[in-house]
Amino acid sequence: MNSQFGHAALKVIKPALAYAALLLISYIICFPLIWALSTSLKPSSELSAMPPRIIPQTMTLVNYKHLITGKQQYFGASQGYQPSSAPPQHFMSWFLNSCIVSGGSTLISIVVSTLAAYSVTRFRYPGRRLVPYFSLLGYMVPSIILVFPLFMVMTRLGLTDSLWSLVFGYVSITLPFCMWLLWAFFRGLPLELEEAALIDGASRLRVFFEIVIPSAMPGIIAAAIFSLIVSWNDFLFGRVFMNSIEQLPLTVGVMLFFEGVHVDWGLLMASAVLMTVPMAILFMLMQRHLVAGFGAGAVKG
Amino acid sequence: MTIRLDHINKSFGDVHVLHDVHLSFEEREFVTLVGPSGCGKTTLLRIFAGLETATSGAIFHNDRLVSNLAPGKRDIAMVFQNYALYPQMDVFHNIGYGLRVRGVPKESIKVQVHEVARVLGLEDLLQRKPKQLSGGQRQRVALGRAMVRKPWLFLMDEPLSNLDAKLRVTMRSELKRFHISLETTTVYVTHDQLEAMTMSDRIAVMERGVIQQFGTPQEIYNHPANLFVAGFIGSPPMNVVEKVHVQNGKLFERGSGASHVLPVSSLDSFGTNLADRDLILGIRPQDVRIDPGPAADSLTGTIELIQLVGSEKLLDIRLPGGILLAAEVRADLPVRPTQEVGIEFDASGAHLFDAKTQRNVRHE
């Protein structure tokens, strides 16, 4: 009766409270980006309007247009930029640079790690057990320590200010974790599949490409996603290695927006959104793989 | 035409897994390696396959040295315990993989795969992926993959142990029939002695890396070479009575303090040097004769437990002196618990083992 009603009510209230808490927390987590999106869609007149509204009074895509077309005439003297070197007009080059550099270094790290992980888990030779733990150690070294020696190397090789320096530089921060993750993953792949193929008469190389790689795809994808995210998001290497404005990756370029006399927040937020969109897409498409990959032996942050 | 294993030894680091394994058998035989887990049977099979290399010793197919060949070059096929089907390929490509690797033309592969699929009843499943198949179906695909290559030697690593009991019984006869119709040589590994007994031409019983006995099922059952083989083969397991000795032509046991005569019908078949030795008696429950109405001077025991197993009854009988014996009798034998019954051991079914070497006295 009374207690039954109370019990039933509690049954409804508890989950309701939980959902409320979850929604609130999700809102807090996503708010910065929601606000960025909202700001990017506002015309500059509305930016400092009070009270600030989440849904813009007038929605406009003008900020995005500026960035994507990068037409010089949009960035005239009224904004305090020198026409010849207005940062925002290079947005698309930066975007392309980031794509090239992330993709390139990811490719290198994945190929190297996959071969190595297979070798370490399938063959016996002295020192093979060191490899994963060595990688783990390498992963813990902060990039601030690596950046200067690598900068000196790039300088001596004349690679500074070229995208190659970033492609190779990023390998130093993506390779260790890719190796660790793929080693853990390959360890869990059953040997029997390969043995069956060997008995069927396939050569070791054939077994690797036709049997092992398809089975290892989930791990490889997880490692690739991780690698792409880490290289795309990096700021330090880009800041130290690159000089010319056209060669910058997205992260470094966008920070240049602050150097004008007047900061165009709408434009800035639009670039923030555009910079995050690829990551969000990757994230959504491969959410399963990410969590599985992290489960395969990663406790780090 | 023989397959010969010559003094195979295998160690993993300090662990010595196979000791001087020496085996030879003929083409078309169905040979089973049987033994408890850890006895080395799977390691031996993998050495056959080339997936492991022996620390010393060699394998010959018809006097041709085979142990230095890669697995793919030995003309063998293997069925794994967990089937090891290629997950990203459908059934058709799984079965045909070995042919594809060897460069067999596509049309020929198609014909051969369909033939094998027909024999195994897999024709409707050819487009499916392994994860869409049941355990029994996967096992047949694994079999098909092995069969389609028409290998000279078939290796099977506990292929039935992942199937449910009923399917296992069906598949046992199926496998044996395939072996016969394919006219191939099979080496089969199992821990199940019933599988070994029902399927094999010859059985190698293994324990701790050593082949205890190699012979036909009848030889192994009726003339076990040592105590281990006697206890491992046969269900329900053989009764073992320790601290037995022969005196004045009679068999005594003295484990319980006092000496009791054991009612063996005759000691002649055991040979002559039985005196002054500690022996162990082994007798299968099927060879223990029970008399519900015992004669006055015969050995009697008390029935403690009766278990009905379909057409037989399994009796637990306590002998004076404390020994517990299992006896298997017809289900319609009139017995009840606490009943005193007469006991006799059929000499042809009784075995004496040397207490120290554990070897069968008749094999000396």
Next chain:
Amino acid sequence: MQADWKVADNRLGILFILPFVLAALVFMVYPVLDAVRMAFFYIDPLNPTGDHFAGFDNFRFIFSDPLFWKSFKNAAVWTGTSIVLQTLIGVSLALLLHLQLRGISFFRGLLLFPYIVPTVVIALTWQWMLNPEVGIVNYALKRAGLISENIYWLSTPGMAMISTIMLNVWKYTPFVTICVLARLQTIPLELYDAAAVDGASLVRRFLDITLPQLAEVLVVVIVFRTIWTFNKFEEIYLLTRGGPGTSTFNLAIYSFEQSIANLKMGVGAATGVFMMCLLFAGSVIYIRLFRFDEESTP
């Protein structure tokens, strides 16, 4: 005595590991060794051939530089506060997400989101939100009546520190949550059922069943996050540049400024060496703790 095919097979294995060995030597071993070497030289990044030996001068410099010690102290404070907050919030979140509600996996999926967002984006967005005049944070706080005057989030030393801590907590708490959640999901439910039958209350069940199981994971997570947070560069630099002035400097920013702004890469490298020593000490502690934990579990 190996068969021919086995030898050829092994050769393939060696071939496969060579790219990694090469890459590791060039991209992992060499930079670290060179970082140590550079600490003992005067290095001007604009003049790559002009290095000359400095002995321990760079180290003398940093150990006598009050800014260095201030950076060190800042790093410690920043790390300590962040970790405490991350742990408390992270564990609570994990407990919340452990509930068996419909659609909970959507929320769990949302967890990694802060991690994949570029730090630059977050820094920019927060700079906008924390803008004293037109930022939404001050507006919301004033509307709620919590403050009457604008807070200068990024131009007051104390507030700047708090802002960077907030960013760090926002970005990395989900990690703690994921690890804790993973562990929570391995605790067999029967334990709770048995405790409920035994009469234990909700709080007791948490203290006696959940917490001990979490202890292991938390130790690992906390040690790792501490090591990481101590050496973070972007999260502070992109928000405050180490400012206002030098009030939010940490060791990584100190190293960066010495190398790039002051053109004293040797000093930057020496700072790096110091950081590596701390890192090493932290790892040793981690290993000790890890082994200790392994022994203490029955």
